[in-house]
Amino acid sequence: MDVEEALEFVDHLALTTTGKHLDSLQKAILRGAWDNQKYKEIAQHHNRSEKYVKEVGFKLWKLLSVALGDEQVSKANFRAKLENLQASNIVSLVGNGCIHIGNISADSSQSSKKLQSEPQQKNKFNEKTSNSKPKVHLDLADAPEPNLFYNRTSELTTLENWILGRTRLITILGLSGIGKTALTLQLIPQIQHEFDYIIWRSLRNSPPLASLQTDLIKFCRGGAPVPAPSVPAPYPEERATTGGLPLLEYLRSHRCLIILDDIQTIFSSQQLAGNYQPGYENYGAFFKQITESSHNSCLILLSWEKPREIAALEGENRPCKSLQLNGLDLEAQEIFREKGLAEPEKWSELIDLYRGNPLWLNIVAILIHDLFGGSVSEFLSYDTLFLGDLESLLQQHFDRLTASEQQAIAWLANTPEPADISKIPENLQLSPPELLKVMQSLGRRSLVETVKQNGRSHFTIAPVIREYITNKK
Ligand SMILES: Nc1ncnc2c1ncn2[C@@H]1O[C@H](COP(=O)(O)OP(=O)(O)OP(=O)(O)O)[C@@H](O)[C@H]1O
Ligand SMILES: [Mg+2]
Numbered sequence: 001m002d003v004e005e006a007l008e009f010v011d012h013l014a015l016t017t018t019g020k021h022l023d024s025l026q027k028a029i030l031r032g033a034w035d036n037q038k039y040k041e042i043a044q045h046h047n048r049s050e051k052y053v054k055e056v057g058f059k060l061w062k063l064l065s066v067a068l069g070d071e072q073v074s075k076a077n078f079r080a081k082l083e084n085l086q087a088s089n090i091v092s093l094v095g096n097g098c099i100h101i102g103n104i105s106a107d108s109s110q111s112s113k114k115l116q117s118e119p120q121q122k123n124k125f126n127e128k129t130s131n132s133k134p135k136v137h138l139d140l141a142d143a144p145e146p147n148l149f150y151n152r153t154s155e156l157t158t159l160e161n162w163i164l165g166r167t168r169l170i171t172i173l174g175l176s177g178i179g180k181t182a183l184t185l186q187l188i189p190q191i192q193h194e195f196d197y198i199i200w201r202s203l204r205n206s207p208p209l210a211s212l213q214t215d216l217i218k219f220c221r222g223g224a225p226v227p228a229p230s231v232p233a234p235y236p237e238e239r240a241t242t243g244g245l246p247l248l249e250y251l252r253s254h255r256c257l258i259i260l261d262d263i264q265t266i267f268s269s270q271q272l273a274g275n276y277q278p279g280y281e282n283y284g285a286f287f288k289q290i291t292e293s294s295h296n297s298c299l300i301l302l303s304w305e306k307p308r309e310i311a312a313l314e315g316e317n318r319p320c321k322s323l324q325l326n327g328l329d330l331e332a333q334e335i336f337r338e339k340g341l342a343e344p345e346k347w348s349e350l351i352d353l354y355r356g357n358p359l360w361l362n363i364v365a366i367l368i369h370d371l372f373g374g375s376v377s378e379f380l381s382y383d384t385l386f387l388g389d390l391e392s393l394l395q396q397h398f399d400r401l402t403a404s405e406q407q408a409i410a411w412l413a414n415t416p417e418p419a420d421i422s423k424i425p426e427n428l429q430l431s432p433p434e435l436l437k438v439m440q441s442l443g444r445r446s447l448v449e450t451v452k453q454n455g456r457s458h459f460t461i462a463p464v465i466r467e468y469i470t471n472k473k
Contacts, residue, residue, distance in 0.1 A: 003034045006082050010060075013067050018145055029057045033075045055148075062146040066189055136192050139219050142261070143200040146185045148338065150358075151331035156187055158323060163191050163257075163298055167319050169291045171301045171310050174325035175446045176393050177359025180302040181261055183325065195298075196254040202261040209282045213247045216258060220250040248289070251297035258297070264304040269400045272437065273444035274308040284309050291320040304397065306444040324446065327356020336376075339365040346376040353385060355462045363389050385467040394468040397447065404430055408438045409447065409461065413469035418451045418458030 001009075007030055011022045022030070025046055032042035043053040057075055064073040073081055162170055172180045192198055199219050201212065250256060266280040267273070276284055284307065290299045291313050301307070306322065313320040328335075332351045333344065335358060341347070354360040364379075367388055372378040379386070387394070401409065411428050412419055421435055430438060439459060442448040448459050461469075 001083055003031055006034060025056055026060055029060060033078045058148060066146055136195055137197045139199045142202045143185060144181060149182055149186055150334045152183055155183055156190060159187050160190055162321050163194060166296060167321050169287060169299050169320040171303060171322040172325055173303055173306055173322060173446060177357050178325050179358050180325055184259055184300060184302060195257045197256040200259040203265050204262045206265045209286055217247055217250060248293055251295040256297040259300045261302045263301050267305050270402055272402060272441040273305040304445060328358055329356060332356050332361055335361045336365050339369050340374055341365055341368055341376055342374040343376045350376055353463050360390055385463055387467055404434060404438045405442055409442060410469055412459060412461045413466045418453060418460040420456060420458055
């Protein structure tokens with residue numbers, strides 16, 4: 001393999017995983033990596049800053065790592081990795097836009113971001129490895145590209161253990177920007193060998209369950225149209241959830257990993273957390289069915305809100321688990337380092353104020369860089385907490401709240417110390433049972449924090465949310 005063949009290979013891979021060809025800078029980085037050039041030299045030849053070229057390079061290695069199911073692709077080993085893959089017949093360009101990569105093959109004539117195997121097409125690799133490792137069929141068309149990613153080792157280990165332990169339904173919960181999507185993208189290379197099929201779908205356009213299931217079955221059938229069911233599904237519940245289509249049959253006969261992102265879109269606004277919009281209630285029965293039926297597949301849900309029935313289904317020894325994703329810890333300092341902020345001794349204060357939310361931290365780091373030349377202390381000297389672009393993000397969460405939730409969160413915003421909910425103030429027109437229900441719902445939306453004081457639970461909210469609510473008045 002020479003550098004041009006390597007470029008052709010990576011270009012096919014980029015096209016099939018991102019829908020886009022490599023641009024000239026990406027090609028220059030690959031050529032440079034092939035010839036062992038430094039980022040500085042590549043940047044000079046391309047009239048770009050070294051920092052920018054490194055960022056582009058980092059994304060490229062991430063893309064290759066995910067697509068090849070190898071966590072370790074880097075500038076230093078890129079050439080060796082490709083040469084090794086070719087030497088072991090794991091990579092071959094076979095013309096007509098098809099490449100074969102280990103247990104994955106990709107057809108770049110498809111414009112969508114798909115990695116699918118083509119069992120009927122024989123090549124040396126397929127012959128050589130057909131007895132060793134089953135093929136994985138990947139469709140990450142709906143997933144964003146992986147980006148810079150720090151830590152989350154313990155969360156990744158927990159998720160991996162749950163999957164190895166045959167958990168059937170996993171919900172990853174957290175506010176917008178906390179890193180649910182990024183974490184799940186990191187998980188895929190770690191566990192993909194466990195599955196026959198992996199598919200990622202975003203519910204951002206709120207698809208009805210029947211059309212989502214048709215889409216999933218089509219993928220499991222290698223793109224072939226889904227036949228109308230010859231006999232109705234045996235159980236009424238199954239008929240209600242699948243419209244008679246046997247998705248469960250595929251989940252039983254193959255090990256499938258289905259990732260559904262942005263599932264809050266199927267829940268109603270102005271109702272307590274996790275209540276389905278009219279016409280979407282059958283998703284609840286679907287999630288229950290996935291948990292309770294016998295199969296070895298796994299469904300991962302990424303959401304701002306916990307679906308109503310999950311609380312009743314989950315448990316330590318049960319095949320349904322939830323991961324509440326909290327903010328990054330000290331590793332979030334990397335975000336500030338990357339953005340070139342000064343005064344590292346102040347960074348932990350900033351991380352605490354913005355609760356380690358990587359998106360919030362990125363937004364605030366850009367502001368500190370742009371307005372204060374990177375001086376964190378100058379930023380912190382202001383009395384009020386800066387929100388800027390965060391306001392519209394928080395608005396989306398706030399718009400979903402019921403009137404009672406808005407009342408309760410406004411009370412918490414006005415209470416500087418964590419509040420004891422057994423002492424309801426008079427202006428809060430909620431009975432004790434109502435307040436409990438409302439606090440549970442705010443918890444299921446990741447909007448309140450619980451702290452223990454003198455052995456009792458007290459409730460509070462993050463400084464950013466307090467600032468947002470106070471500014472709204
Ligand atoms: N561990 C991490 N290290 C560095 N950056 C991260 C990390 N996790 C997330 N990010 C970055 O933070 C931003 C938000 O992450 P992500 O999109 O995964 O959040 P999310 O929880 O899925 O949000 P939403 O609910 O709005 O979809 C992205 O730019 C992502 O690259
Ligand atoms: Mg997301």
